Amino acid sequence: MTEPLLKVRGLKIGATAYPPGERPVAIKIVHGVDFDLEAGKVLGLIGESGAGKSTIGLSAMAYGRGGVEITGGEVWVNGRDILKENLRSLRRLRGAEVTYVSQSAAASFNPAKKIMDQVTEAAIYQNKFSKSEAEERAVELFRKLGLPDPENIGNRYPHQVSGGQLQRCMTALALCPEPDLVVFDEPTTALDVTTQIDVLAAIKEAIAATALKPCISRMTSPWSHRSATTSWCCNKAKW
Amino acid sequence: MKNIPISAMIGLFFTGLYFLMAIFAPLLAPYGMAEIVGDVWEPSSSQFLLGTDSIGRDLLSRMIYGGRTTIFIATAATILSFTLGSVLGFFAAVSGGWVDQVISRFVDLIMSIPSLIFALVVLSVMPTTVPILILLMGLLDSTRVYRLARAVAVDITVMDYVEAARLRGEKIGWIIFRETLPNALSPLVAEMGLRFIFAVLFVSTLSFLGLGVQPPQADWGGIVKENKEGINYGIQAALYPAYAIATLCISINLVADWILNRTTSLKGGRG
Numbered sequence: 450m451t452e453p454l455l456k457v458r459g460l461k462i463g464a465t466a467y468p469p470g471e472r473p474v475a476i477k478i479v480h481g482v483d484f485d486l487e488a489g490k491v492l493g494l495i496g497e498s499g500a501g502k503s504t505i506g507l508s509a510m511a512y513g514r515g516g517v518e519i520t521g522g523e524v525w526v527n528g529r530d531i532l533k534e535n536l537r538s539l540r541r542l543r544g545a546e547v548t549y550v551s552q553s554a555a556a557s558f559n560p561a562k563k564i565m566d567q568v569t570e571a572a573i574y575q576n577k578f579s580k581s582e583a584e585e586r587a588v589e590l591f592r593k594l595g596l597p598d599p600e601n602i603g604n605r606y607p608h609q610v611s612g613g614q615l616q617r618c619m620t621a622l623a624l625c626p627e628p629d630l631v632v633f634d635e636p637t638t639a640l641d642v643t644t645q646i647d648v649l650a651a652i653k654e655a656i657a658a659t660a661l662k663p664c665i666s667r668m669t670s671p672w673s674h675r676s677a678t679t680s681w682c683c684n685k686a687k688w
Numbered sequence: 689m690k691n692i693p694i695s696a697m698i699g700l701f702f703t704g705l706y707f708l709m710a711i712f713a714p715l716l717a718p719y720g721m722a723e724i725v726g727d728v729w730e731p732s733s734s735q736f737l738l739g740t741d742s743i744g745r746d747l748l749s750r751m752i753y754g755g756r757t758t759i760f761i762a763t764a765a766t767i768l769s770f771t772l773g774s775v776l777g778f779f780a781a782v783s784g785g786w787v788d789q790v791i792s793r794f795v796d797l798i799m800s801i802p803s804l805i806f807a808l809v810v811l812s813v814m815p816t817t818v819p820i821l822i823l824l825m826g827l828l829d830s831t832r833v834y835r836l837a838r839a840v841a842v843d844i845t846v847m848d849y850v851e852a853a854r855l856r857g858e859k860i861g862w863i864i865f866r867e868t869l870p871n872a873l874s875p876l877v878a879e880m881g882l883r884f885i886f887a888v889l890f891v892s893t894l895s896f897l898g899l900g901v902q903p904p905q906a907d908w909g910g911i912v913k914e915n916k917e918g919i920n921y922g923i924q925a926a927l928y929p930a931y932a933i934a935t936l937c938i939s940i941n942l943v944a945d946w947i948l949n950r951t952t953s954l955k956g957g958r959g
Contacts, residue, residue, distance in 0.1 A: 512855065514851075537857075540855070540856065543855060543856075544856070556847055557847070557849060558849060559847075559849040559867060561873075
């Protein structure tokens with residue numbers, strides 16, 4: 450059996466809570482989680498609100514958001530325990546091997562920069578592609594994701610496209626540097642049902658289309674928490 | 689040009705007029721600034737368009753030179769306060785923690801002293817020269833700009849794209865100037881118009897109290913002071929600079945409003 454793309458063993462995540470009028474207390478968010486994800490597969494993470502789905506997802510980039518800390522366990526990506534790596538090598542991992550699609554596209558794009566610059570930024574920064582190659586790739590992704598006018602949509606600012614389109618732009622952003630693993634953190638939360646289907650179909654198509662390229666042996670893996678969405682697009686779901 | 693609303697056109701016209709008059713003062717003024725050319729408080733005539741002042745200087749010439757002084761000091765003080773206030777405010781918001789606490793509490797301390805009293809105390813000790821006036825007004829106003837800049841920036845620094853920039857290892861300068869500043873620009877521009885007007889009023893107040901621009905140098909507040917006794921005799925000389933200050937303030941506000949509207953629509957209503 451080949452080594453899985455992502456291997457999580459006994460992952461423990463904690464945070465500090467500040468109850469009013471009391472001393473800060475350390476609380477546990479994730480109590481030891483194990484799972485494997487093989488290349489080319491899609492794994493869904495399901496749980497109620499506040500269960501720690503996003504937190505587990507971000508741990509695949511060895512990142513804890515705002516005061517959250519990974520306290521124990523191992524996270525193996527491409528055969529390396531990334532929790533033991535230093536900040537500098539993590540920077541090479543994030544945006545090159547693992548990318549992230551956040552919950553709210555509107556808060557994640559910088560309103561003052563053009564979409565194209567932001568979509569290609571990681572790919573150029575990580576030296577994966579030259580500027581012109583990255584832009585070509587972005588246009589191709591825009592086309593696959595069904596965005597209108599793919600050649601020119603990159604010249605718009607984030608507020609000049611609709612919410613669903615922006616969400617798809619962010620998917621393009623995550624796929625542009627050809628990562629091995631993509632963490633989708635509820636990529637359809639803010640959208641209405643019909644747009645959700647569009648976006649999921651576009652993501653599925655983009656995954657399939659990218660997988661067909663012979664240069665990529667490993668594949669992307671979305672995470673989502675809605676059971677309906679999950680059953681529709683995941684090969685495997687984890688409760 | 690077609691899309692400029694009429695209020696902004698009026699504002700642009702008067703603002704432009706005052707600034708051009710300030711720049712080309714020596715070419716436009718019919719007489720010298722401190723030249724005594726006629727009797728005391730002569731009425732307007734073809735020789736002296738606005739009449740003469742309390743010691744017989746041409747009022748129009750003094751108004752033009754005075755506008756130059758007032759506008760120059762106010763502009764310089766506004767630029768200083770904005771550079772200092774917004775850079776410090778962004779720095780505090782991006783750094784957070786004790787850095788933010790130290791700067792913010794220090795600014796609170798300065799703001800707790802009424803700025804006019806603060807300025808009067810400082811100016812009674814320091815020599816009243818133009819550089820000192822600019823420095824003092826710029827520093828006092830920068831506390832207000834700091835408050836606004838910090839308030840706007842704390843909202844921006846928690847956004848995902850700033851977080852991503854930090855994780856990428858960007859330095860604080862990049863986060864301030866590339867991530868925060870472009871998104872904080874529109875409220876700052878609106879504030880800039882307002883701050884400029886406050887600076888005009890402040891320097892006029894100081895000159896009226898005798899602690900601002902010193903005679904024979906003319907400035908609008910100083911002209912009001914020199915000619916205020918004339919009002920008792922029905923002489924308008926003190927009112928012209930007041931009209932000038934009022935029209936300048938209103939026209940700058942009209943322009944700032946227009947810029948604010950334009951930039952907010954550029955950012956999809958975020959302001």
